[in-house]
Amino acid sequence: MTSGTTRRTVLVGAAALSTALALPAIPALAATGDAAALRTRWHTLLTGGPGLDLTDPRIAAAVARIGKTATTTAKGLDPTRTDGLWPDLTSTTLSNHVTTSFKRIATIATAWAVPGTPQYGDAATAQLLLASLDWMLTHRYGPGMTRFDNDWDWEIGSALALNDAAVLLYDALGTERLTRITDAVRSYTPDPNLWRVDRQIATGANRVWISTVVAVNAVLSDDGAALTRVRDALSDVEGGGANSVLAFNDRTGGADGTGEGFYSDGSFLQHYKHPYNGGYGKELLNNLSRLLNLLASSEWTVTDPDLDNVRRWVDDGFDPLIARGDVMASVCGREIARPSKQGHVSAQTVIEAVLRLIPGFPGETADRFTALVKQWITEDTYRDFLAATDLASLVAAQQVLAGPVPARGPLVTHKQHPLMDKAAHHRPAFALGISAYSTRIYNYESIQNENLHAWHLSDGMVLLYTDDLGHYSEDYWPTVDPTRLPGITVVAGRPADADGQRTTSTADWAGGTALPGTTLGAYGMELRAYGSSLRALKSWFCLDDVIACVGSGITADAGTVETIVENRKLRDPAAPLTVNGSPASTAPGTADLDAVRWLHVEGTGGYVFPQPARVRTLREQRTATWREINLKYGTDTPVTRPYLTLWHDHGTAPSDAGYFWLQAPAASAARTGQLAAAPPVRAVATTTAVHAVRRCADGLLAANFWAAGRAQELTADGPASVLLRPQGKTVTVSLSDPTQLRAQVVVDLALRGLKVLSADPGVRTEPTPDGIRVTADTAGLRGATLTLTLTRS
Numbered sequence: 125m126t127s128g129t130t131r132r133t134v135l136v137g138a139a140a141l142s143t144a145l146a147l148p149a150i151p152a153l154a155a156t157g158d159a160a161a162l163r164t165r166w167h168t169l170l171t172g173g174p175g176l177d178l179t180d181p182r183i184a185a186a187v188a189r190i191g192k193t194a195t196t197t198a199k200g201l202d203p204t205r206t207d208g209l210w211p212d213l214t215s216t217t218l219s220n221h222v223t224t225s226f227k228r229i230a231t232i233a234t235a236w237a238v239p240g241t242p243q244y245g246d247a248a249t250a251q252l253l254l255a256s257l258d259w260m261l262t263h264r265y266g267p268g269m270t271r272f273d274n275d276w277d278w279e280i281g282s283a284l285a286l287n288d289a290a291v292l293l294y295d296a297l298g299t300e301r302l303t304r305i306t307d308a309v310r311s312y313t314p315d316p317n318l319w320r321v322d323r324q325i326a327t328g329a330n331r332v333w334i335s336t337v338v339a340v341n342a343v344l345s346d347d348g349a350a351l352t353r354v355r356d357a358l359s360d361v362e363g364g365g366a367n368s369v370l371a372f373n374d375r376t377g378g379a380d381g382t383g384e385g386f387y388s389d390g391s392f393l394q395h396y397k398h399p400y401n402g403g404y405g406k407e408l409l410n411n412l413s414r415l416l417n418l419l420a421s422s423e424w425t426v427t428d429p430d431l432d433n434v435r436r437w438v439d440d441g442f443d444p445l446i447a448r449g450d451v452m453a454s455v456c457g458r459e460i461a462r463p464s465k466q467g468h469v470s471a472q473t474v475i476e477a478v479l480r481l482i483p484g485f486p487g488e489t490a491d492r493f494t495a496l497v498k499q500w501i502t503e504d505t506y507r508d509f510l511a512a513t514d515l516a517s518l519v520a521a522q523q524v525l526a527g528p529v530p531a532r533g534p535l536v537t538h539k540q541h542p543l544m545d546k547a548a549h550h551r552p553a554f555a556l557g558i559s560a561y562s563t564r565i566y567n568y569e570s571i572q573n574e575n576l577h578a579w580h581l582s583d584g585m586v587l588l589y590t591d592d593l594g595h596y597s598e599d600y601w602p603t604v605d606p607t608r609l610p611g612i613t614v615v616a617g618r619p620a621d622a623d624g625q626r627t628t629s630t631a632d633w634a635g636g637t638a639l640p641g642t643t644l645g646a647y648g649m650e651l652r653a654y655g656s657s658l659r660a661l662k663s664w665f666c667l668d669d670v671i672a673c674v675g676s677g678i679t680a681d682a683g684t685v686e687t688i689v690e691n692r693k694l695r696d697p698a699a700p701l702t703v704n705g706s707p708a709s710t711a712p713g714t715a716d717l718d719a720v721r722w723l724h725v726e727g728t729g730g731y732v733f734p735q736p737a738r739v740r741t742l743r744e745q746r747t748a749t750w751r752e753i754n755l756k757y758g759t760d761t762p763v764t765r766p767y768l769t770l771w772h773d774h775g776t777a778p779s780d781a782g783y784f785w786l787q788a789p790a791a792s793a794a795r796t797g798q799l800a801a802a803p804p805v806r807a808v809a810t811t812t813a814v815h816a817v818r819r820c821a822d823g824l825l826a827a828n829f830w831a832a833g834r835a836q837e838l839t840a841d842g843p844a845s846v847l848l849r850p851q852g853k854t855v856t857v858s859l860s861d862p863t864q865l866r867a868q869v870v871v872d873l874a875l876r877g878l879k880v881l882s883a884d885p886g887v888r889t890e891p892t893p894d895g896i897r898v899t900a901d902t903a904g905l906r907g908a909t910l911t912l913t914l915t916r917s
Contacts, residue, residue, distance in 0.1 A: 158422075159346045165418050166291050166340055171238050172515030178240045182522065186515050187240040194235030194243050197228045203255035219273035220756070222264050223281035229256050230285045233292040238515065250296045257289065261304050267311040274572065275320045279313045280333045287340040294344070306345040313337045316357035317367075328384035328394045329404035331357060331369050332411045339415060351424040354415070359428040369408065370430035374543065374906065386433070389908065390440025391544035394457070397566045397628065399544035401445050402456035406473045409437060413480035420484070434481065435489050442474050443496060444539035444548045447555035447589035449504025453596055454546055454559035454585065457568075458575035461754040466597040468507040475500050475509060476517040479524065495532040497524050502531055506593035538638050538645035538666055542864070542907030545582070545634045547647045549666040553790040554729070555589040556671065558611070558664055560649035562634035564864070567654055570625040573755035577606035579619050583651060584662045586611030590790050592695055592727060599763040600693050602748040608769055610691045613651060613660045613675060615683035627654050633830060635862030635907040637845040643668050646845045648815065648828040648862065657681040663815040665805070665826040671787040672805045672826075677812040678774055678781035685778050689739065689770040689785065692728050697766035700726040701741065702793045704800075708741070715741045722800035725768060730796025732786040734803045742769040782810055809835045824849045828862075837874040837895070844869045854881060855914045861902040869900045878914040887912050 167173070178184055200210045208214035210228065213221040233253055235243040243249045265286070271278045290297060290305045297305070313319070316335040319326045326334050335354045342350035360367040373385040373393070385408075386392050392405035412434070419425055445452045449468040459465045475497055482493045501509045501521060510518060535550045545565040549556040561567045561582035568578040587596065587610065607618055629652050636647035648663040658680040665672040675687055701708040702724040703717055717723075719736040733739075745766050750758030774781040784807050788799055808816035808825070816827035816835035825848040829840040838848055843866065847858040855878060861869050874894040883889070886901035887910050900910045 159343055162343045162418060162422070163291055163294060166288075166343065167237070167294075169414055169417065169516050170234060170288055170292060170514075172519055176239060176515065176519075180522075182510050182518060183515070184240070185511065186513075186518050187238055190235050190238055190515070191241035191243060194232045194241065197231045198249075198252070201228070201232075201252065201256065203252070203259045209256055209259055217272055219271070219277035220281070222260075223277040223285060225256075225260060225264070226282045226285035226289065229253060229260075230289040230292065233289045237292040250293065253289070253293060254296060254301065257286075257293075257301065257305070260286075261308055265312075266304070266308040271312070271321070276330075279319050280330070280337060283309045283313050283337040283341070284333070287337060287344065290344055291340065302344065306341055309337060309341045310345075313341070316354045317360070317362065325363070325367055326357075327367050327382050328369065328392075329400075329408040329411075330384075331367065332408045332415065336411045336415055339418060343418070348424075351419070355419060355424045355426055358412075358415070358426055359430065368428075368430060369412070370426075370428050370433055372433060386437050386441060387543040388436070389541050389543050390436065390442075390444065390539070391541045391546075392437075392441055392455070393544060393565075395569060395571075395626065397564065398457055398569045398626065399455045399541075399546055399565065400457045401441050402451035402453075402470045403459045404457070405437075405441065405455075406451070406470055406477070409434075409442070409477040410473050413477040416484055417480055435485060438478055438481070438493065438496070440539070442478075443535060444537060444550065445546075445557075446471050446474065446500065447550070447557075448591075448593055449500065449507055449509075450589060450593065450596055452546075452548060452555075452557040452589075453587055453601075454557050454581065455544070458570060458572075458578070460601050461575040461578070461750075462757050463599075463750045463754075463759065464757065466599075467594070468504055468597065471500065471504070472507070472509060472512060475521075476513060479517055479520040482520075482524075491529050492532075494524055494527065494529040497521070498529065498531040499533065499535075501525065503534065504593065506597070536643060538643045540636055540638050540645060540647065540907075540909075542635045542860070542862070545649070547636065547645065547664075547666075549643065549645065549671070551643060551669055551789075553590070553669075556666070556789060557587045557589070558647055559585040559587075560634040560647075562629050562649070563632050564628065565634070566626045566628055568622075568625060570622040574757070575753060576621040576755070577753045578625075579606060579622060579654075580609050580612045580614055583609075583612040583614060583653060584649060584660075585609045586664070588690075588692075588728065588789050590728065595693055598693075599748075599750075599765055602750045602753050602758070603746045603763060603765040604691060604693065604767065605746065605769065606753075608686070608688045608691050608771065610688050611673075613658070613662060613678060613685065613687045615653065615656045615658050615680055616686055617683060619655060629654070632863040632865055633843055635845065635860060635864070636828065637847055637858045637860040637909045639847050639849060639856060639858045640909070640911060644824065644826075644847060644849065646826040646828055646847055648845065650830065656683065658683075658685060660687075661812060661815065661828075661830055663828045665815075665817050667805060667817075667819055667824065667826065669788060669791070670799070670804055671789070672807075672817045673783070673785050673787060674807065674810055674815040674817065675784075676780070676782040676810050676815065678783075679779050680777055682777050684776050685774040685781065687772045687774065687783050689723075689731055689772065690725065690728065691767060691769045692725060694766045694768055695727055697743075697745070699768065700724075701743075701768065702726075702796075705797055710743065712743050712745070717741060722796050723770065724791075724793040724796045725770075726793075728789075730788040730791040730793070730799065731770070732788065732796065732800045732803055734784065734786070734806065737772065737783075737785070740771050740773055743767070744769075780812070784810055809833070814840075822850065839872040839874070841870040842866065844871065846871055848873070853916045855916070857898060857912045857914070858909050859898070859900055860907055860909045861905070862907055864905075864907045867901070867903040869902050871898050871900075872896070873898065877917045879917055881913040881915045883912045884910045886910060889914075 394404035631650035638645040813833035
């Protein structure tokens with residue numbers, strides 16, 4: 125393989141990574157490179173490699189699954205047709221028909237290449253596949269052919285699948301056909317740095333996808349110079365690193381203007397300002413892990429020091445957003461509207477990627493990733509990873525599960541992502557995801573006629589993950605009432621279907637603060653609803669197993685306004701609802717409940733109203749089709765699911781309405797009744813200046829200041845989020861600027877006799893007549909938390 129010249133002026137150090145990235149079964153290459161060895165590596169990723177133990181029941185089942193899938197896929201395939209290889213893939217206006225055709229060819233080719241399948245090495249199957257490739261190269265995909273619809277299909281989707289098919293069928297292709305394939309791919313995707321007809325700079329997941337296309341094509345065509353460009357494109361050598369996929373975007377300055385990629389707090393944005401860890405982010409991680417595997421221990425090994433950031437992608441960008449095998453929907457973008465992404469499929473992609481990364485990060489990180497993968501696989505009892513993954517990942521996963529490193533254990537943490545307006549709260553029995561948006565982040569994505577009913581995904585949506593692991597699978601997104609998503613405050617009614625949607629708020633306040641090393645956090649948002657005059661201030665104080673939900677300033681010029689306490693897809697349509705200790709009717713329909721002190725939904729948890737409240741309920745069977753929310757990939761088959769919805773009705777055109785309740789996820793009815801008898805958290809302030817609550821057991825004070833104001837012993841000079849926790853002789857203060865606009869946040873504590881024990885950089889104190897003043901420099905922190913610990917003299 126001929127090596128190209130390099131301009132890796134930014135690639136220094138990280139020498140340990142250069143030799144550690146090859147999986148144990150993959151030998152190191154000679155310094156000059158070896159096209160056949162690189163091709164074998166990619167073949168191994170696709171097939172599991174030689175020497176599969178077909179007597180292993182798991183491997184035998186996987187091989188049988190591959191063969192069965194190929195048999196099903198081959199039905200209807202006819203290369204003598206004039207309009208398309210399959211009768212359902214004949215469009216010359218929908219580009220995904222081209223990608224899907226190549227994916228089906230690659231699926232059959234995988235079975236042809238895997239020992240033990242009915243198709244393995246079969247001459248008739250090979251001839252059918254070669255004829256199919258010839259048809260596509262003649263009629264759909266190649267130099268000079270007119271592209272249509274979505275650039276992604278031409279430059280990424282089709283190219284990836286065609287490359288894979290070529291690797292799998294390499295020995296049967298012949299020189300002329302191989303050249304046609306590599307020329308075709310190169311005609312659409314010649315440069316790992318650029319894409320689209322107008323050759324825009326490729327960023328985020330798109331850059332890694334395109335780099336993968338160019339890399340595998342380079343292996344097929346024995347082009348070392350192209351592999352050099354791929355290696356350098358990951359670091360954006362030619363662009364000075366501004367578009368590096370390895371560097372944190374908030375540290376490169378985002379010179380390309382898109383803001384796409386990973387951030388240092390674990391956020392991932394794609395399509396400018398859409399949170400997308402569970403969509404494009406997982407695909408970036410997936411394809412990067414494959415690329416690193418391909419290039420390991422060759423002269424094209426990635427040695428950029430920023431490669432070490434991948435550790436934090438996993439720890440901060442994926443782990444907190446996975447709840448027992450389900451990636452939180454608030455960071456999955458329009459993929460939630462695809463039926464193929466149900467059932468924890470996105471988490472499977474993340475697990476496969478981390479399995480590939482383990483050999484590249486030896487020592488403590490490898491052990492941590494191993495423990496993490498083992499936890500993810502074993503705690504997801506809804507989807508059996510070993511029964512769904514590819515052969516190479518199955519072999520790696522079995523090695524991990526059989527190894528001595530123990531599983532990590534359930535995640536217990538409170539994690540905020542201020543750079544994408546999201547928060548996650550994990551306790552042993554549940555996880556909670558909160559979705560907001562602001563001037564910095566879009567409310568939702570609906571493009572390509574997908575995700576058409578996603579109007580309120582960031583209007584304070586709260587998704588609860590319990591031991592009902594299939595809750596957000598099994599047709600949740602087409603059947604849930606999209607105008608009554610849990611947690612949101614909304615003007616009742618159904619907007620028009622959306623396509624091409626990307627709208628920021630006009631409000632800056634979204635975010636909060638967290639107490640390090642605990643599951644204590646304050647989160648909030650100023651809601652200025654898109655498409656209506658609705659305004660609201662919303663807070664969630666996550667205090668271990670209790671979440672205090674506060675709303676104020678709820679105002680709208682017209683329409684009925686509701687705040688949704690819960691909207692749950694029920695495992696049992698007759699799941700009991702307990703109201704103030706008595707069972708409520710399980711009959712379908714709406715009911716108005718007055719003087720409610722507490723509610724309990726079987727299998728979900730409890731809701732306590734310290735001030736008796738009026739709550740409306742609706743128990744119903746909801747029928748819909750996936751096509752209603754996704755014209756591109758949805759089907760017309762009706763699906764029906766049972767739901768129970770609870771909400772506050774604030775009336776028509778309310779002015780300064782509010783709410784306050786305590787949520788106890790996964791609590792029993794008995795426990796909920798106990799909490800109602802002696803509420804563990806009380807409201808201190810619920811005004812338009814400040815929301816504040818105090819925990820009775822230890823005196824912890826949590827406050828969101830929308831403006832300058834006071835909450836008992838705590839005073840702030842303007843917008844801020846503050847936690848004040850007394851513990852024995854110490855008092856810990858955590859604070860942030862959720863607007864991300866202030867240079868300083870100043871809070872006064874009316875507590876005497878305190879002196880500084882420790883403080884983050886940029887935090888200083890001075891005495892006041894009533895106690896102590898804390899001044900925190902928040903400029904440039906972009907909503908991050910600062911912490912100060914005080915001790916009593």
